[in-house]
Amino acid sequence: MDRRALLTLGTGLAVSVLTGYTPAIMATDKHKGPAGLLFADMEPDGLTKTYRKYRLLIIGQRDDGKATAIAQSVVDVLARFLPASRSRLVRAEDTRRIGVLIGTHQQDIGIMTKDGAEALFLAKAPFTDIRNVPLRSIVSFGSHVLVCRTDFVARHSYLVAHTLVEHQDLLPTPADAPSGIVPVHPGSQAYFDPT
Amino acid sequence: MNNHTHYAKTSPAGDKNFGEVRLQRRPPMKSNFVWAMPMAALFFMGNGSGAFADTSDVKGPAPVVVAKSGEHCKDDPNCFNRIHYAVKPVAHVQPGQTFILETRDGLDSDLNFLSTPEDVAAVDLDRCHPLTGPVYIEGAKKGDSIEVTVMDIAPDDFGTTTIVPGFGFLRDVFTEPYIVHWELNRLEAHSKDMPGISVPMNAFMGTVGVLPDKPELDKWLKREKALADAGGAVLTPQPVDALPADLCGVDGTNKDECVRTVPPRENGGNIDSKETVVGTTLHFPCFIDGCGLFAGDVHFAMGGGEVAGTAIEMGGRVTLKAKVTKGGASLLSTVHFEGGSQLKDLAPSSFYAISGLSLKPEGELPVFATYLGGEKIAPLANLSEDLTLAARNATLNMIDFLVKTKGLTPEQAYVLTSVAVDLNIAQVVDVPNMGVTAILNRDVFKEQ
Numbered sequence: 001m002d003r004r005a006l007l008t009l010g011t012g013l014a015v016s017v018l019t020g021y022t023p024a025i026m027a028t029d030k031h032k033g034p035a036g037l038l039f040a041d042m043e044p045d046g047l048t049k050t051y052r053k054y055r056l057l058i059i060g061q062r063d064d065g066k067a068t069a070i071a072q073s074v075v076d077v078l079a080r081f082l083p084a085s086r087s088r089l090v091r092a093e094d095t096r097r098i099g100v101l102i103g104t105h106q107q108d109i110g111i112m113t114k115d116g117a118e119a120l121f122l123a124k125a126p127f128t129d130i131r132n133v134p135l136r137s138i139v140s141f142g143s144h145v146l147v148c149r150t151d152f153v154a155r156h157s158y159l160v161a162h163t164l165v166e167h168q169d170l171l172p173t174p175a176d177a178p179s180g181i182v183p184v185h186p187g188s189q190a191y192f193d194p195t
Numbered sequence: 196m197n198n199h200t201h202y203a204k205t206s207p208a209g210d211k212n213f214g215e216v217r218l219q220r221r222p223p224m225k226s227n228f229v230w231a232m233p234m235a236a237l238f239f240m241g242n243g244s245g246a247f248a249d250t251s252d253v254k255g256p257a258p259v260v261v262a263k264s265g266e267h268c269k270d271d272p273n274c275f276n277r278i279h280y281a282v283k284p285v286a287h288v289q290p291g292q293t294f295i296l297e298t299r300d301g302l303d304s305d306l307n308f309l310s311t312p313e314d315v316a317a318v319d320l321d322r323c324h325p326l327t328g329p330v331y332i333e334g335a336k337k338g339d340s341i342e343v344t345v346m347d348i349a350p351d352d353f354g355t356t357t358i359v360p361g362f363g364f365l366r367d368v369f370t371e372p373y374i375v376h377w378e379l380n381r382l383e384a385h386s387k388d389m390p391g392i393s394v395p396m397n398a399f400m401g402t403v404g405v406l407p408d409k410p411e412l413d414k415w416l417k418r419e420k421a422l423a424d425a426g427g428a429v430l431t432p433q434p435v436d437a438l439p440a441d442l443c444g445v446d447g448t449n450k451d452e453c454v455r456t457v458p459p460r461e462n463g464g465n466i467d468s469k470e471t472v473v474g475t476t477l478h479f480p481c482f483i484d485g486c487g488l489f490a491g492d493v494h495f496a497m498g499g500g501e502v503a504g505t506a507i508e509m510g511g512r513v514t515l516k517a518k519v520t521k522g523g524a525s526l527l528s529t530v531h532f533e534g535g536s537q538l539k540d541l542a543p544s545s546f547y548a549i550s551g552l553s554l555k556p557e558g559e560l561p562v563f564a565t566y567l568g569g570e571k572i573a574p575l576a577n578l579s580e581d582l583t584l585a586a587r588n589a590t591l592n593m594i595d596f597l598v599k600t601k602g603l604t605p606e607q608a609y610v611l612t613s614v615a616v617d618l619n620i621a622q623v624v625d626v627p628n629m630g631v632t633a634i635l636n637r638d639v640f641k642e643q
Contacts, residue, residue, distance in 0.1 A: 059317060091313040093305050100319050104435050107317070129445040130435055 056085040056156070058146075059101060059110030061092045066172070070141050071111040073171045074164060082163045085156075096126045102149060103130035109138070109148040117147050118181045136185035137178035139164050141171070145178055148185060157187025165191075256293070258514065261286050261327055263297035267305075268325035268438055274299065276325050277432070277443040277453035278464065280408050280483055284331035287485075288517065293346060296513045299325040301401060301492035301505070306355050312372035315357045321436040324402050324456040324465065328489030332517045335486040337408065340523025343488065344476045347514035348398040350379045354495050354509035356610045363504030364590060365609065367562040373606045377495070377507050384495055384507050384614075389607060393641045394496045394614055397541055399471045400513060401494045401506065402456060404463030404530070405479045406487030411461065415454055426566035430455040463530040467506075469497045469617075470541065475534035480524035488517065496614050498636075502590050503613035543636035549596055550621060551589025552628040553581040561587065579627040586618050589633040601640070615639045 056078065060071030071089055078087035090107060092098045095116040101107035103120065112120065123131040134150040139161050146164075148157065164175040177192040178184050184192070261273050268274035273285045288294045300306075303322040306314060332341050358373035360366075377384040383393040407415070423429040434450040437443035443453030459466040463479055471477055479486065490513055497506030555561065557576045560569040563583050578584050593616055597608035612633070621630030 057316060062314075088316075089313050090316040091311070092317040097317060097319060100321065100435060101317060104321055104433065106320060129440075131445065 056087045056109065056160075057090045057107055058087060059090045059092050059098050059107050061094055061098055061111070063094045064113070067095075067111045067113065067144055069172050070144055074111070074146065077167045077170050078160065078163060081167055082159060085160070099127045099130050099133070102135070102147070103127070103133040105149075108152055109146065111141070111144050112147055114140070114143055114145050114180060117145050120147075121182045135182055136188075137180070137182045138185050138188045139175045140178040141173040141175060144173070145180075145182070147182065150185070152185060152187075154185070154187035154190070157185045158191045159187075161188040161191040258293040258295050259286055259288050259330075260295045261297065261330065263299065263327070263510070268299060268303045268322065269436070269440075271299075271325075273297075273327055274325050275328075275438045275443075275489075276303070276322060276456060277437045277439075278404075278406065278412075278456060278460075278462070279442055279449055279453045280406050280412055280487075281442055281449060282329055282406060282439060282487065284329050284485060284487060286328070287331045287333055289333050290335075290517060290519050293514060293516050294330060296327040296330070296490050296515065297510075298327050298400075298491045298493050298513060299510045300351075300355070300508045301325075302357075302508065304355075306357070306374065308353065308376050310355070310374055310376070312374055315359060315372040315374050318357075318359060319436060320359070320362075321433050324492045325438075326402060326456065326489040326491040329406055329485075329487035330489070330517075331485035332481075332488060332519060333485070335481050335517075335519045336484050336521075337481055338522060338524050339481045339486070340520045340527055341405070341479050341481060341486050341488065342476050342518045342520060343403070343479065344516045344518075345399070345471065345473050345513070346516055347512075348400075348473055348493060349512040349514075350381065350396065350398060350493075350495050351510040352379055353377065354379050354384060354507045355505070356503060356507055356614055357505050358503055358606065358609065359505070363613075364500065364502040364587065366504075368591075369503070369606065369609050371606075373610070375607075375610050377509075379495055379507070379509060389611065391641065392611065392615075392639050394507065394639050395636075397469065397472055397496045398511065399469055399494055399497075400490045401467050401492035401497075402463075402465045403471070403477060403488075403490040404459075404466070405481060405489070406483055407460075407462050408482040411482050412452060412454065415460055416452060419454070419458075428563075428566070430457050459530075461529050465492065466530055467494075467497065467501055468532065469494070469499055470534070470538060471532050472534075472537050472541065474537050475532055478520075478523070478527055478531040478533075480527040482524075488515075490515075498613055498615050499617035499619065500586065500590070501613055502616075502618070503609050505613065507614050543634075543638045545637040547596075547635045547637055549589060549592045549633045549635075551585045551587065551592055551631045551633065553578045553584040554588065554628065555584060563587075577627055580623070580629055582620065582623065582629045582631060585629045585631040589618060589631040590616075593633040593635060597635075611639070 058071050058075050060068035075087045075089045078085045098110045098112055099120045120127045120133055121135045135147055136150055138146040138157050168174045265271045268276055275282055301324045302318050303325040304318055335341055354377040356375045358369050360370055360372055375386050375388040377386045381396055383395050385393045419429045423431055432451055432453050434445045437453055441447055442449050456465055493509055493511035495507035495509050554577055558573055560573040561584055564572050593612050594608040597603050598605055615636045617634045619632045619634055621632045623629055
């Protein structure tokens with residue numbers, strides 16, 4: 001095997017490890033005991049996940065102007081001050097779609113209303129069929145919150161929270177430490193409460 | 196003796212009941228010279244006066260319409276998106292009776308002319324594919340087969356071709372979301388996103404099939420789980436947004452058995468055979484009584500291969516007719532279809548072709564082979580008898596050609612290849628290099 005082949009294989013392996021890709025393995029919930037559901041998404045060979053690791057996709061929603069404005073501002077701030085995130089806006093139809101995309105591992109991170117995030121966490125309407133989602137909050141924007149799952153990388157959560165708080169003058173609503181029913185993501189917790 | 200059935204329009208509720216046409220059987224008129232002569236005289240006299248009505252008011256038997264209702268599949272009692280033997284029929288038709296299925300786009304999407312790549316990235320792939328039916332074919336029993344003839348396909352006014360991250364034949368090359376918005380009519384599709392291009396209508400049902408019985412379904416579940424365990428490209432049952440919800444949803448009685456609609460199987464399903472246009476007849480084995488015919492995911496046009504993962508996707512109104520063949524299932528291990536001159540009609544009047552072989556750079560592991568591991572494959576510059584690699588190279592070569600000669604962006608070229616380039620097998624014997632030819636329909640290049 002020549003040097004180039006070895007390097008290529010090594011790079012491929014590194015990408016697989018870094019993206020946490022394991023084919024056809026289902027995520028399970030850890031915050032409420034055994035998962036009631038097994039989720040699989042449209043990523044048979046891991047490329048969707050790899051793409052989402054390469055780009056930080058922030059989900060907004062078309063029927064909530066404030067959510068979309070916040071999401072767009074978050075994307076802009078991250079693109080400017082955390083360029084390695086390669087952030088990009090994704091626009092869901094409504095809050096239900098955000099819950100489905102995050103709950104079934106089709107997307108990782110999005111802006112929801114605080115009430116919507118709590119409904120998703122508790123599997124209440126309109127999310128009664130999306131259960132045991134290991135939802136976590138990263139940053140609060142008052143009526144809205146940036147949410148993800150527990151498998152979102154802690155260091156990334158820390159950096160996102162840090163960047164948004166540092167540049168909150170560029171956001172339509174100031175970024176702050178999240179509160180409420182949805183637990184704070186460990187990375188975000190480390191930023192807001194380093195003790 | 197004339198045994199043909201004659202139909203006449205009647206209006207039992209008087210002339211006020213314009214919306215309802217009832218069909219009533221009446222005996223055929225006997226040939227009789229005494230009657231015939233005066234009638235013939237009347238005909239010739241009346242012919243010059245314009246007193247005769249034309250045929251536009253004379254109707255045949257009314258078709259059964261399996262109508263679409265609601266915004267999405269979940270709002271529509273005639274729609275489902277998972278395959279299971281217990282999905283209940285929504286309509287019954289007699290053999291030979293015309294029926295119409297109103298279908299939704301394959302993503303059950305909310306995309307429209309204003310949609311952007313940001314919207315494409317948020318499509319919910321759990322909703323693939325919204326299917327209309329199932330239709331119970333009277334007289335069809337388990338072990339029979341049905342012949343389904345495509346009588347007509349009426350397109351919606353709008354369609355899309357999208358590149359969804361992580362999906363499609365070149366998903367490792369085209370990683371960003373992209374959308375082309377098509378304006379459709381019965382002749383052609385054109386788009387402001389693809390200037391200078393008009394794609395002729397060659398519509399067909401991307402997904403059409405019949406329901407399995409329990410042994411058949413169990414067989415699929417077992418083999419797909421084994422492949423998933425081996426790391427293969429398998430979509431396992433997903434109950435969120437699964438329909439019918441009482442059967443396949445999160446609290447559904449059989450949620451772990453409701454298989455996804457993406458792969459075609461022995462029952463048909465997502466066969467994406469572009470040749471199954473109007474006039475052709477498809478043959479399906481019946482696994483259950485009534486056969487349980489369903490259809491959806493209509494494509495306005497598609498290149499053989501559908502390389503971007505989507506064709507020109509649209510909703511439509513599909514008119515079908517079915518016939519039962521007793522004991523016919525024994526001949527069908529999978530779907531068959533037949534036709535007349537349709538293949539000639541699909542052929543372009545002008546084409547350009549590029550070949551692809553099973554070659555690759557040393558060290559590269561093709562994305563479709565990752566589950567096999569890279570130890571043997573990656574170092575090789577030449578794979579053995581690998582049609583998929585040959586097809587990949589033919590596709591890449593065609594995209595490169597379109598970019599260099601037609602001024603298209605790579606994304607436009609990928610979309611055009613997905614809707615107007617056929618991947619044909621050249622040969623499967625010239626070891627080690629299998630050959631695939633990408634054939635471009637040059638009729639699509641038109642002045643707007």
